[in-house]
Amino acid sequence: MDILAEVMSLLRTEGQLYGRLELSAPFGLLFPGNKGICLIVTRGSCLLVVDDHSAIPLVGGDFVFLPAPKTYTLTSDVKERVRSAEKLVPPAEFHQTRLIKHGGGGTPVSVIAGCFTFASPESEMLVKHLPQIIHLPASLHESPWFSSTIQHLAAEAMGNQPGSIAIIDRLSEILFIQAMRKQISSMLGTDKPSWLRAIVDPQIGEALRLMHSEPSRSWTVPRLAKGVSMSRSAFAERFRRLVGETPLDHLTQWRMVRAAAMLREQQRVTMSAVADAVGYKSESSFGKAFKRVMATSPGDYRQRHQRIEKAGVGQS
Numbered sequence: 001m002d003i004l005a006e007v008m009s010l011l012r013t014e015g016q017l018y019g020r021l022e023l024s025a026p027f028g029l030l031f032p033g034n035k036g037i038c039l040i041v042t043r044g045s046c047l048l049v050v051d052d053h054s055a056i057p058l059v060g061g062d063f064v065f066l067p068a069p070k071t072y073t074l075t076s077d078v079k080e081r082v083r084s085a086e087k088l089v090p091p092a093e094f095h096q097t098r099l100i101k102h103g104g105g106g107t108p109v110s111v112i113a114g115c116f117t118f119a120s121p122e123s124e125m126l127v128k129h130l131p132q133i134i135h136l137p138a139s140l141h142e143s144p145w146f147s148s149t150i151q152h153l154a155a156e157a158m159g160n161q162p163g164s165i166a167i168i169d170r171l172s173e174i175l176f177i178q179a180m181r182k183q184i185s186s187m188l189g190t191d192k193p194s195w196l197r198a199i200v201d202p203q204i205g206e207a208l209r210l211m212h213s214e215p216s217r218s219w220t221v222p223r224l225a226k227g228v229s230m231s232r233s234a235f236a237e238r239f240r241r242l243v244g245e246t247p248l249d250h251l252t253q254w255r256m257v258r259a260a261a262m263l264r265e266q267q268r269v270t271m272s273a274v275a276d277a278v279g280y281k282s283e284s285s286f287g288k289a290f291k292r293v294m295a296t297s298p299g300d301y302r303q304r305h306q307r308i309e310k311a312g313v314g315q316s
Contacts, residue, residue, distance in 0.1 A: 018168050019094055020157050021074065021111040024103030028075035028082035036116025037066035038172055039074075042154035044109035049073040050133055061138025061150050063175050067130045074111065076103075112157050114172060129194045134179050149175060193244030203228040204242050207235070211247075215255045216279045221247055255279055256293040259286070263302045271298060
């Protein structure tokens with residue numbers, strides 16, 4: 001089982017909104033934060049400021065993913081006066097035109113801006129393991145397909161042809177997967193715990209694969225340690241150091257993520273079947289664990305999702 005593929009399936013996006021930002025120096029635009037902001041610079045250069053972080057220089061060919069910013073700013077100079085993008089172009093107008101033009105007429109900058117809508121509510125449990133800013137500079141990519149993908153995206157955004165949004169959606173997801181690959185690789189040289197970092201560790205990565213692929217098994221720390229040929233104490237210590245939580249805490253969270261997916265996608269599956277599928281012998285113990293992790297009961301979670309789904313059907 002490819003754990004990164006499993007992660008991507010839970011972070012799969014839907015209903016993405018993309019638009020073009022045609023800017024010219026001097027300029028400064030403040031954007032409201034959201035989940036899953038995606039920025040692709042297709043021409044020129046600018047500065048990106050996310051929340052209280054230092055400015056990051058961006059150039060043509062750069063890809064940026066912001067998991068959950070409060071606000072972010074694109075500017076030609078950190079000293080430049082900043083205007084609210086929402087006041088410049090109201091959201092309703094942007095949804096219709098998918099275009100913002102702004103600036104003083106100097107050096108042009110083109111950016112494709114998108115907002116990923118994660119398909120699963122529990123994706124936030126996975127997003128929390130990501131840094132606040134994931135930046136893939138064009139200069140670090142040796143593969144010609146990366147720059148050609150950026151060029152294809154730019155052409156689709158400019159052309160506004162039938163199906164262009166779907167094409168941009170798929171191409172952006174490819175860039176996102178590449179960003180995740182790079183992020184995991186960059187974690188190897190740090191001491192910051194994360195299960196995304198632990199994926200590539202031969203033994204802890206295998207333990208994660210075992211838990212993720214068979215959440216219904218009665219896993220214990222000794223059983224997991226034996227499965228990856230480690231002593232119990234060495235396994236527990238290494239797992240916590242790399243992942244940032246105990247093996248059983250991680251297992252519980254992953255089980256609840258899978259249970260939530262079943263409740264959302266299989267409307268007729270019984271609660272006992274869900275409990276059994278994620279390793280719980282009784283609905284009661286499963287319900288307590290689900291509420292502790294997801295902050296709602298399994299029944300309320302399912303009902304809320306059904307209401308959301310019906311409302312969406314009614315609006316289509």
